[in-house]
Amino acid sequence: MNIPALVVVLNLKGIKTLFHANTVQTSCTFLGAGGLASRGYVERNGLPQTPQSSDDTDKAMGVWNDVFLDTDDIHWRSKSPNAYGPVLFQIDVAALNKLPVGSDIRITKKNPLYWGPGEPDSARLFKDVAEVDKDLVKGRFEQMIMVRTPAALLPFPVTPVQIALDNPQRTLSDGSDAFQTASGLLNQAGNAAQRRVALTPHVCRADCKCKETYAAKGDLDGWFK
Numbered sequence: 001m002n003i004p005a006l007v008v009v010l011n012l013k014g015i016k017t018l019f020h021a022n023t024v025q026t027s028c029t030f031l032g033a034g035g036l037a038s039r040g041y042v043e044r045n046g047l048p049q050t051p052q053s054s055d056d057t058d059k060a061m062g063v064w065n066d067v068f069l070d071t072d073d074i075h076w077r078s079k080s081p082n083a084y085g086p087v088l089f090q091i092d093v094a095a096l097n098k099l100p101v102g103s104d105i106r107i108t109k110k111n112p113l114y115w116g117p118g119e120p121d122s123a124r125l126f127k128d129v130a131e132v133d134k135d136l137v138k139g140r141f142e143q144m145i146m147v148r149t150p151a152a153l154l155p156f157p158v159t160p161v162q163i164a165l166d167n168p169q170r171t172l173s174d175g176s177d178a179f180q181t182a183s184g185l186l187n188q189a190g191n192a193a194q195r196r197v198a199l200t201p202h203v204c205r206a207d208c209k210c211k212e213t214y215a216a217k218g219d220l221d222g223w224f225k
């Protein structure tokens with residue numbers, strides 16, 4: 001897809017920022033690697049990442065080496081925690097213009113989990129920028145931006161890495177505060193990689209139900225440690 005033309009269209013649709021949510025463990029791996037890494041990159045390099053139920057499907061559908069981005073903050077839009085984790089990376093859409101040579105961008109029409117066998121690409125993916133301009137809607141969950149670079153990693157910009165972190169107002173199994181533990185681990189990973197991190201609590205809508213959702217969850221260690 002023509003990346004500069006795509007960036008123009010995204011801006012016209014009010015999509016100035018792209019989002020990627022994950023667990024604290026996987027996010028610390030990203031900070032050490034220097035960018036948002038595909039599941040394939042992390043696996044090949046023997047780095048830690050939290051398993052996802054979509055892993056086998058992503059491999060089968062050929063998207064294991066892609067980095068997935070959303071066009072809106074799903075936690076904010078859905079008034080519920082993001083299913084992929086409490087750490088939300090925020091990337092300026094202009095960063096797409098600085099992708100390494102040989103990079104490509106595709107945008108899904110539906111989640112690869114629901115791609116049928118033998119289904120044509122026209123049912124799975126937007127074919128070009130013109131179709132994106134016509135049919136892409138900001139915040140539509142199934143419409144995900146997939147970035148593929150030669151290294152299978154989307155490098156962080158030089159500016160501080162922007163992270164919003166959920167505060168469930170709960171403790172972990174060891175009695176520590178979930179938000180404080182997670183923020184400490186993320187900052188530690190950034191410092192170890194000599195990478196500046198701008199970490200703030202996630203800003204919710206007034207009627208967000210995330211606190212109730214977190215209160216009803218079991219052990220949060222897998223998300224916040």
